[in-house]
Amino acid sequence: xxxxxxxxxxxxxxxxxxxxxxxxxxxxxxxxxxxxxxxxxxxxxxxxxxxxxxxxxxxxxxxxxxxxxxxxxxxxxxxxxxxxxxxxxxxxxxxxxxxxxxxxxxxxxxxxxxxxxxxxxxxxxxxxxxxxxxxxxxxxxxxxxxxxxxxxxxxxxxxxxxxxxxxxxxxxxxxxxxxxxxxxxxxxxxxxxxxxxxxxxxxxxxxxxxxxxxxxxxxxxxxx
Amino acid sequence: xxxxxxxxxxxxxxxxxxxxxxxxxxxxxxxxxxxxxxxxxxxxxxxxxxxxxxxxxxxxxxxxxxxxxxxxxxxxxxxxxxxxxxxxxxxxxxxxxxxxxxxxxxxxxxxxxxxxxxxxxxxxxxxxxxxxxxxxxxxxxxxxxxxxxxxxxxxxxxxxxxxxxxxxxxxxxxxxxxxxxxxxxxxxxxxxxxxxxxxxxxxxxxxxxxxxxxxxxxxxxxxxxxxxxxxxxxxxxxxxxxxxxxxxxxxxxxxxxxxxxxxxxxxxxxxxxxxxxxxxxxxxxxxxxxxxxxxxxxxxxxxxxxxxxxxxx
Numbered sequence: 072x073x074x075x076x077x078x079x080x081x082x083x084x085x086x087x088x089x090x091x092x093x094x095x096x097x098x099x100x101x102x103x104x105x106x107x108x109x110x111x112x113x114x115x116x117x118x119x120x121x122x123x124x125x126x127x128x129x130x131x132x133x134x135x136x137x138x139x140x141x142x143x144x145x146x147x148x149x150x151x152x153x154x155x156x157x158x159x160x161x162x163x164x165x166x167x168x169x170x171x172x173x174x175x176x177x178x179x180x181x182x183x184x185x186x187x188x189x190x191x192x193x194x195x196x197x198x199x200x201x202x203x204x205x206x207x208x209x210x211x212x213x214x215x216x217x218x219x220x221x222x223x224x225x226x227x228x229x230x231x232x233x234x235x236x237x238x239x240x241x242x243x244x245x246x247x248x249x250x251x252x253x254x255x256x257x258x259x260x261x262x263x264x265x266x267x268x269x270x271x272x273x274x275x276x277x278x279x280x281x282x283x284x285x286x287x288x289x290x291x292x293x294x295x
Numbered sequence: 296x297x298x299x300x301x302x303x304x305x306x307x308x309x310x311x312x313x314x315x316x317x318x319x320x321x322x323x324x325x326x327x328x329x330x331x332x333x334x335x336x337x338x339x340x341x342x343x344x345x346x347x348x349x350x351x352x353x354x355x356x357x358x359x360x361x362x363x364x365x366x367x368x369x370x371x372x373x374x375x376x377x378x379x380x381x382x383x384x385x386x387x388x389x390x391x392x393x394x395x396x397x398x399x400x401x402x403x404x405x406x407x408x409x410x411x412x413x414x415x416x417x418x419x420x421x422x423x424x425x426x427x428x429x430x431x432x433x434x435x436x437x438x439x440x441x442x443x444x445x446x447x448x449x450x451x452x453x454x455x456x457x458x459x460x461x462x463x464x465x466x467x468x469x470x471x472x473x474x475x476x477x478x479x480x481x482x483x484x485x486x487x488x489x490x491x492x493x494x495x496x497x498x499x500x501x502x503x504x505x506x507x508x509x510x511x512x513x514x515x516x517x518x519x520x521x522x523x524x525x526x527x528x529x530x531x532x533x534x535x536x537x538x539x540x541x542x543x544x545x546x547x548x549x550x551x552x553x554x555x556x557x558x559x560x561x562x563x564x565x566x567x568x569x570x571x572x573x574x575x576x577x578x579x580x581x582x583x584x585x586x587x588x589x590x591x592x593x594x595x596x597x598x599x600x601x602x603x604x605x606x607x608x
Contacts, residue, residue: 075481078561079589081531083481090526102320117319117529119553124529126316129564129593134586201322202527202553205431246431265421265433271321
């Protein structure tokens with residue numbers, strides 16, 4: 072474990088220096104313990120691949136005190152049972168107007184579009200964390216054969232439900248937002264709803280699979 | 296229920312309070328007032344709770360009709376507020392008679408002005424806050440900026456308003472500055488040797504492409520050393536992150552909660568309200584302070600804002 076001051080009111084806690092299941096499990100265990108036994112001066116916790124960003128009330132504690140408390144929690148975190156992961160299935164209509172970058176991804180990787188879809192649906196993904204926008208889950212790891220960098224120029228608006236890929240990651244855009252990931256399909260599901268519990272369809276630590284659907288099925292689900 | 300009717304909305308007017316901190320696990324950033332100090336003082340002058348929802352206006356204000364009257368206070372930038380052709384002073388309560396309108400214009404100094412109303416603006420809370428989160432269309436008034444024709448519920452007209460006034464020197468002490476104090480960012484060491492000097496010794500200009508998510512800065516490039524590969528991590532409010540092209544971006548209230556660009560510095564808590572008052576084309580500078588200094592400044596700020604004796608005449 073390594074600590075780094077991030078701001079005058081935030082501390083970064085690194086539980087490893089790489090993207091991987093073992094490190095991420097330590098992130099989730101520490102997060103679960105902090106949720107189970109909340110500390111009153113913690114204002115926010117932002118988990119990521121290998122770290123937790125802890126924002127704290129600087130009138131109550133300083134970085135050294137936060138570090139000491141987190142160290143004590145970490146020694147107990149390994150005894151926390153990892154929460155049973157939910158399996159979330161996301162139906163996706165691939166290509167065409169819903170996946171405007173599918174052909175380009177295929178061309179750049181020397182594959183047929185069908186093969187790109189096949190590789191995308193073949194894996195069960197791990198939800199590392201939510202970031203960027205409410206309900207935006209960073210899912211990994213995407214097959215190396217279809218990994219490509221982000222678009223050089225991000226789109227000003229990506230439709231809600233768009234399924235994108237970037238590097239070894241994939242994600243669903245919950246809202247119409249700007250975005251630089253390559254879009255290969257779209258889901259008719261609402262990824263984040265404030266009138267639902269939990270609000271996000273995907274939570275940290277969940278397992279996610281994608282299932283191909285036709286345009287007709289997409290439209291039928293949308294209407295339902 | 297009394298109401299406030301939007302006759303013209305201005306450039307970007309949203310409902311804001313102190314925001315919803317604490318939902319990083321859901322990927323939700325706090326949002327909230329860009330200048331939380333102005334919002335707090337405006338509300339306190341009305342004897343509202345400090346974080347009561349108010350309207351945040353950006354660069355150009357709107358025209359608002361009060362069919363049932365209200366007591367209001369304007370806080371932040373001077374947007375040339377008028378009622379019946381008469382100028383309305385900032386930082387003091389004003390009784391608005393039923394049927395009167397408040398007319399705001401373009402800013403004469405700072406980026407944001409808050410229209411606080413005695414009893415507050417009545418909108419439903421999302422995750423414990425009335426703040427609008429524009430990117431996701433959540434919170435506030437229908438999750439969006441106000442439009443002509445919107446009628447928002449407001450608190451009832453209080454008969455006896457105390458003419459509360461700020462104490463001498465308070466506004467001067469809290470006046471938004473163009474030199475932002477920063478502490479070192481978590482990837483400070485990743486930058487080439489001259490980068491800290493460039494950051495501290497140069498002028499940067501706030502780009503037109505700046506908003507509540509972040510302020511893009513134009514200025515000298517801040518080169519990162521080599522091509523160290525960064526793993527995306529949580530991003531604190533006020534982080535100064537640097538893109539591969541060397542451009543600095545200050546992450547702000549509607550920020551993305553995680554990011555993969557190295558962060559060279561972070562605006563200190565006591566200066567975050569200054570960021571909220573920066574206009575496009577404003578020239579700014581950075582000044583490094585230690586974590587201990589930043590903390591001392593924050594504690595003193597919280598003491599001042601928590602003390603009626605020091606704030607009010």
